[in-house]
Amino acid sequence: MATRVKAEASDLYECDVYAWAEEQAALIRARQFGDLDLEHLIEEIEDVGGSLYREVRSRVRTVIQHLLKLEHSRANERKMSWHESIRRERDDLADALTPTLRPRIEANLTRFYVTARIEAAAALREHSEHAAAHALPQTCPYSFDQLTGDWWPLNRSE
Secondary structure, three states, rough: OHHHHHHHHHHHHHOOEEEEEEEEHHHHHHHOOOHHHHHHHHHHOOOOHHHHHHHHHHHHHHHHHHHHHHHHHOHHHHHHHHHHHHHHHHHHHHHHHHOOOHHHHHHOOHHHHHHHHHHHHEEEEEEEHHHHHOOOOOOOOOOOOHHHOOOOOOOHHH
């Protein structure tokens, strides 16, 4: 019986992961551990951590990118949207950044900066700000605390 239930759960996982997750949660609540689709359950639990890492990485890159544009762009009309984006990303980072994840994110800040710099430079060039794109620092000018805290560049205009 349990083997058939597990096979059905595995099939459900392949065609409707949301329904599968609901079913697995119900089995756990009912303490029917023998009927759990452990193989896929383990994969999904592992993916939770990976998903959170990718979310935090994306938010850090966005903060970097918008700080770069805020500091180097002469386009005042776009600065308010960058301010709003930075505030929103920082708020969400505060919710998503765990004590265990923080050192991993900090250790990869240089890599994240490279990607954010490329994106910021491309956005600046799209708005004919070639000199600003060229002037972006080669290395990250921001500390992790500046990125995640309430620090703002001196030339911030609101």
